[in-house]
Amino acid sequence: MADAELEKDLEQMPSHEANALNSEGSKGHKAANQVQRLVGQTRLIATIPAFGLVFCAFVLVVATTIRAVEVTLEFIGGELALTSLTIDYVEFTDMYLLGVVLFMTALGLTVLFITEKIPLPAWLEFHDFDDLKERLVSVIVVMLGVHFLGKVLKGADGIELLWLGIGICVVVIALTAFTSAIFKRK
Numbered sequence: 001m002a003d004a005e006l007e008k009d010l011e012q013m014p015s016h017e018a019n020a021l022n023s024e025g026s027k028g029h030k031a032a033n034q035v036q037r038l039v040g041q042t043r044l045i046a047t048i049p050a051f052g053l054v055f056c057a058f059v060l061v062v063a064t065t066i067r068a069v070e071v072t073l074e075f076i077g078g079e080l081a082l083t084s085l086t087i088d089y090v091e092f093t094d095m096y097l098l099g100v101v102l103f104m105t106a107l108g109l110t111v112l113f114i115t116e117k118i119p120l121p122a123w124l125e126f127h128d129f130d131d132l133k134e135r136l137v138s139v140i141v142v143m144l145g146v147h148f149l150g151k152v153l154k155g156a157d158g159i160e161l162l163w164l165g166i167g168i169c170v171v172v173i174a175l176t177a178f179t180s181a182i183f184k185r186k
Contacts, residue, residue: 046113053106057099064095083153090150097143101136108132130182137175144168 071088074080080088104124111118111126126132148168151161 043113046109050106050109050114053102053109057102057106060095060102061099064092064099068092087150087153090146090153094143094146094150097139097146101139101143104135104139105132108135134179134182137179141172141175144172 068089071080071085071092075082075085107118107120107124108126108131111120112129112132120126124135126135145168148165151164156164
């Protein structure tokens, strides 16, 4: 509606004034478009941490896999007891989960800032930054549980295990409250 009023005002102006306004308006419009395009391109800064996270996830997963093969061969060779193998496997699970967290964060940054054209399952879709935080919180909670399980299997000292459990409990409660706050906003 404002454009129609502007057009009407321009028609009623003397031609030299209207031409001057059109020229200034198009210069302003071009400058605004250039600023908008520049600001739009700054979102590509997210490619740096996204690629960095993918690289870190890849290195972590490969290193964990190599170590898992070494430990398995030690077990097969009789150098490692089944209990130790189990503990190592739980710790590898923790490392793999961390790799998944890194990869999910990279995916989230890519989808939110770079392109939405990555086909993802419904449970992994990112519509806003809160979705990314929610997924990360859920994986972190699982990682904390796996870490605690690893300590239990290693036979950690009772008081040490108690303090670790309390600490993990406090963190899980805080993350749950944080996630609940996100849901309330939606």
